[in-house]
Amino acid sequence: MAAGSNGAPTHRYVVVVPRHAPDTLAYLTKSFKDVPDVEVVLDRRQRSATPAPLPVERRDRHPSAVEAFGCTLVRLLHRMPGLRKG
DSSP: OOBOTTSOBOOEEEEEEOTTOHHHHHHHHHHTTTOTTEEEEEOOOOOOSSOOOOOOOOOOSSOSEEEETTEEEEEESSOOTTOOOO
């Protein structure tokens, strides 16, 4: 796990924008282009024809993902392989 200068864990943030919101993707990409720890990505998941099983409810005092304005903000403790800014 990466740590900052004071020894506290560092975080990266990924904003996942729904595929039906290209204007939002463009706006957020431009807005965060100079912020090194934020990456804006398009949700590329495909909807399945069969209904997904109901998710198991998990309660977390400090959730790592928050939904707002149709997007999902995910907080990561370290850089995941394969994620690139740019």
